[in-house]
Amino acid sequence: MTERSVALGRLRLFALFIFIVALVAVARPTPALLRTGAVLAVAGELTRIWAAGHLHKSVRLATAGPYARTQNPLYLGRFLILTGIGIAARLPYGINWIALGVGYAIFFFYYIPRKLRVEGGRLERIHGPAYEAYRRDVPILFPSLRRFPDAGPERWSFAQMVRNQEPLVALGVAAAFVWLARHTVVS
Numbered sequence: 001m002t003e004r005s006v007a008l009g010r011l012r013l014f015a016l017f018i019f020i021v022a023l024v025a026v027a028r029p030t031p032a033l034l035r036t037g038a039v040l041a042v043a044g045e046l047t048r049i050w051a052a053g054h055l056h057k058s059v060r061l062a063t064a065g066p067y068a069r070t071q072n073p074l075y076l077g078r079f080l081i082l083t084g085i086g087i088a089a090r091l092p093y094g095i096n097w098i099a100l101g102v103g104y105a106i107f108f109f110y111y112i113p114r115k116l117r118v119e120g121g122r123l124e125r126i127h128g129p130a131y132e133a134y135r136r137d138v139p140i141l142f143p144s145l146r147r148f149p150d151a152g153p154e155r156w157s158f159a160q161m162v163r164n165q166e167p168l169v170a171l172g173v174a175a176a177f178v179w180l181a182r183h184t185v186v187s
Contacts, residue, residue: 005118017172018087023099024176027089028185037088038177044080045173047073052166053156061127061152063134068151069143071134075115078140079107082172088180116140 029037047066051073054065066073086100123131130150138148161167 015140018101020080020176023089023091023096024179027091027096027180028183029088029090029180029184029187031184033090034088034177034180034184037084037086037180039084040087041081041084041173041177044077044082044084045170046077046171047080049078049161049166050156051077052164053158053161054154055164056160057164058122058126060152061123061130061134061151062150063138064152064154065156066143069136069138069145071138071140072112072115073143076143079141082107086178112141121128 035105051066054067055062055074066076070076082103083100086103087094089096089099091099120135124135127134133150134148138144
């Protein structure tokens, strides 16, 4: 990965962080929207925690745990969190729904294709035919009921989840929903 791509990745992450903070800061959710959004965000974060405990970036091909059913459980988790925040962060004139639609467009038409191109190429170079079989048999984002037949035996690891910095994401999601809960309006 080049310095430029690392810098651009950090810039994109920072912009997303600022956008979510701004959205959450002005939101006034209802209790029902807060609950619905929180359920989706918790499901997303639990998916990410599960995935992060199985992921050994660029060391071995992750095929155990959630990776046996979807190639990108971390992105699936991010999608659920994005949806949860978009639902909970009620704004006047439905601006949160517009923001969610824009978020989906960016996620599906820019973020996922770019990640698949960059990560797919790297995984193909590192893992060769094993990755090709995995890529062919496992859906990109939404999980399959059918488990990848060559799924790895690796167990989930708390230490690996921490090394993948997932507690920071969990803390951010929790902070967003605590803020939203404190600004809930009963209408």
